[in-house]
Amino acid sequence: MATSQPFKNKETATAFGDANKAFMLSLLKELPQASNVFYSPFSISTALAMVHLGARTDTLKEMDQVLHFDKMGKETHSAFGGYLEYLSKKTGDITLKTANKIYQSIRFKPEETFMIECEKHFKTAAESLDFSKSAVASSKINSWVSQQTENKIQNLVPADALNALTFMVLINAIYFKGNWKRKFQSKNTRKMEFRNEKGNFMTDMMYQKASFRFCHLPDMQINALDIPYQGDKLSMLVLLPMAVDGLNDLEEKLSERFLNGVISHLREQKVEVHLPKFKMESTFELRPHLSDLGMSSAFDENKADFSAIDNSKNVYINEVFHKAFVEVNEEGSEAAAATAVKFRTRCVQITQEFRANHPFLFFIRDSVNDVILFSGRFYQPM
Numbered sequence: 001m002a003t004s005q006p007f008k009n010k011e012t013a014t015a016f017g018d019a020n021k022a023f024m025l026s027l028l029k030e031l032p033q034a035s036n037v038f039y040s041p042f043s044i045s046t047a048l049a050m051v052h053l054g055a056r057t058d059t060l061k062e063m064d065q066v067l068h069f070d071k072m073g074k075e076t077h078s079a080f081g082g083y084l085e086y087l088s089k090k091t092g093d094i095t096l097k098t099a100n101k102i103y104q105s106i107r108f109k110p111e112e113t114f115m116i117e118c119e120k121h122f123k124t125a126a127e128s129l130d131f132s133k134s135a136v137a138s139s140k141i142n143s144w145v146s147q148q149t150e151n152k153i154q155n156l157v158p159a160d161a162l163n164a165l166t167f168m169v170l171i172n173a174i175y176f177k178g179n180w181k182r183k184f185q186s187k188n189t190r191k192m193e194f195r196n197e198k199g200n201f202m203t204d205m206m207y208q209k210a211s212f213r214f215c216h217l218p219d220m221q222i223n224a225l226d227i228p229y230q231g232d233k234l235s236m237l238v239l240l241p242m243a244v245d246g247l248n249d250l251e252e253k254l255s256e257r258f259l260n261g262v263i264s265h266l267r268e269q270k271v272e273v274h275l276p277k278f279k280m281e282s283t284f285e286l287r288p289h290l291s292d293l294g295m296s297s298a299f300d301e302n303k304a305d306f307s308a309i310d311n312s313k314n315v316y317i318n319e320v321f322h323k324a325f326v327e328v329n330e331e332g333s334e335a336a337a338a339t340a341v342k343f344r345t346r347c348v349q350i351t352q353e354f355r356a357n358h359p360f361l362f363f364i365r366d367s368v369n370d371v372i373l374f375s376g377r378f379y380q381p382m
Contacts, residue, residue: 004089005086006082006083006085006086006369007079007082007369008075008078008082012075012079013369013370015071015072015075015079016071016072016369016371017369017370017371018068018071018256019045019067019068019069019071019072020041020042020045020371020372021370021372022068022071023041023044023066023067023068024041024363024375025254025255025256025259026066026293027039027044027289027293028251028254028361028375029251029252029254030289030292031289033248034196034197034198034379035377036280036376036377036378036379036380037282037376037377037379038281038282038324038325038335038374038375038376039282039322039324039337039374039375040174040322040324040335040337040339040373040374040375041372041374041375042098042174042371042372042373042374043098043172043174043322043337043339044172044286044339046080046098046122046172046174047100047170047171047172047320047341048063048067048320048339048341049067049077049122050100050102050118050122050124050170050172050341051063051170051298051306051317051341052067052069052077053077053114053117053118053121053309054110054111054114054306054307054309055298055306055308056306056307056308057305058297058303059297059298059303059304059305059306060305062294062295062296062297063295063298065294066290066293066294066295067295077117077121077122078121080121080122081120081121081122081123083369083371084098084100084121084122084123085123086369088123091231091233093178093229093230093231094177094178094179094229094230094231094233094234095175095177095178096174096176096178096234097174097175098172098175099123099148099172099173100118100122100123100124100125100170100171100172100173101124101125101126101127101144101170101171102115102124102125102126102127102168102169102170102171103126103128103129103137103140103141103168103170103171104126104127104129104167105128105129105131105166105167105168106128106129106130107131108167108168108310108345110167110309110310111308111309111310111311113308114308114309124170129141129169131162131163131164131165131166131169132162134159134160134161134162134163135159135160137162138157138158138160138161138162139159141156141157141169141171141340142154142155142157144171144173145171145173145338145340148173148175149173149174149325149337149338150175150177152175152325152334152336153173153323153324153325153336153337153338155323156171156321156338156340157169157321157340157342158321161319161321161342162342165344165345166342166344166345167309167310167343167344167345168309168315168343169340169342169343170340170341170343171339171341172338172339173336173337173338173339174336174337174338174373175335175336176234176333176335176336176364176373176374177332177333177334177335178229178230178231178234178332178333179229179230179331179332180227180228180230180331180332181227181228181229181230181231181232182208182210183330183331183332184206184207184275184329184330185330186330188206188207189204189205189206189207189277190204190205190207191203191204191205192205192357194276194357194358194380194381195357195358196244196245196358196359196379196380197244197245198380201380201381202381203276203278203381204276204277205274205276205357206273206274206276206277206330207273207274207275208272208273209270209271209272209273210270211268211269211270211271212225212226212227212228212268212271212273212354213225213226213228213235213267213268213269214267214268214269214271214352214354215262215266215267216352217262217265218242220258220261221241221242221243221249221250222239222240222241222242222246222250222262223239223240223242223352223354224237224238224239224240224262224263224265224266225237225238225240225271225273225354226238226263226266226367227275228367229332229333230332232367233366233367233368234364234365234366234367234373235364235365235367236328236333236362236363236364236365237262237263237362237363238275238354238356238360238361238362239262239360239361239362239363240354240356240360241358241360243358244358244359247359247360247361250361251361251377263370269351269352270351271351271352271353272351272352272353272354272355273354274354274355274357275328275354275356276356276378276381277328277329277330278326278327278328278378278381278382279325279326279327279328279382280325280326280376280378280382281323281324281326282323282324283321283323284321284322285319285320285322286319286320286321287299287317287318287319287320290320298316298317299316299317299318300316301314301316301346303316304316304317306343309343310345315343315344315345316343316344316345316346317341317342317343317344318342318343318344319341319342320339320340320341320342321339321342322338322339322340323338324336324338324374325337326364326376333364335364335373335374337374356378359377359378359379359380360377360378361376361377361378362375362376362377362378363375363376
């Protein structure tokens with residue numbers, strides 16, 4: 001990650017961060033409840049920002065509203081371009097990389113302007129495939145995704161998902177690996193009880209006592225803890241309800257303003273931290289969720305307008321595949337995600353305690369630019 005500013009002004013930076021959080025929260029409320037969930041709102045919105053370049057009329061308006069790109073207006077694509085360029089700069093503290101690719105059909109030719117704009121803003125490489133050979137084509141795509149995510153994301157696109165009518169597949173992949181600024185000692189990890197509404201579970205609970213950015217918010221009925229990774233650019237923000245069964249209430253009242261309020265209350269304090277070790281993987285087909293949020297015309301072959309991708313207006317989104325992986329242990333965290341958009345043509349100085357022994361939300365975020373890269377719900381040990 002670079003140290004230079006990714007956005008041209010403060011207004012764009014604020015709008016980008018707010019759009020990112022708003023989309024992350026609206027999607028979280030759409031995903032399965034009372035279960036472990038992990039996804040990358042940044043990966044999903046990046047893939048769809050490429051699609052957004054080709055959207056027109058009502059399809060464009062719906063995407064603006066659902067993805068909250070209307071907060072950025074005409075700066076949307078240049079803001080993504082600037083931030084992707086920022087992420088591409090290497091640092092010795094952590095590994096964070098993202099990549100975009102377009103696979104186009106050998107049978108259909110997309111608008112040249114669309115491809116030029118994708119390359120300009122998103123640095124997309126392009127490759128032609130014969131989608132009628134679905135197993136071969138999907139294997140090629142999945143191999144690229146696996147390579148970009150250090151083999152953490154496998155089989156993103158199902159073997160039978162493509163056919164001769166597939167127009168294009170757009171991919172975003174993101175991978176992160178970072179060590180905690182202050183590692184948890186393995187010798188302090190103990191089997192401890194974790195509780196939720198379904199029962200009690202024994203899990204490996206990490207422990208350390210150190211200074212962290214923390215806040216106790218009784219009015220909001222939560223405790224919040226921000227755990228930095230080496231380099232102090234990324235951190236894991238954990239929101240822990242005070243009640244064992246308080247997660248639903250927390251998710252219901254979550255908003256950009258709420259989250260910004262929590263972050264603004266974080267202060268350096270001595271904290272005794274108990275945090276589970278965990279590993280989780282989530283797979284989603286996002287079409288129904290994005291439709292329910294208000295982006296339905298993009299998936300309707302009769303209503304979709306992607307005329308800046310294909311001027312015949314015969315192109316619509318057939319599916320959005322998303323897969324994400326996270327591992328949290330004493331050393332730090334590893335996370336990866338990928339999103340594929342498939343087009344089809346018709347044709348205080350006291351020691352606080354933070355004991356995460358019941359369901360909580362967590363966010364791996366760029367704490368410098370206030371952008372959430374990964375988001376999750378830890379509901380129970382696997």
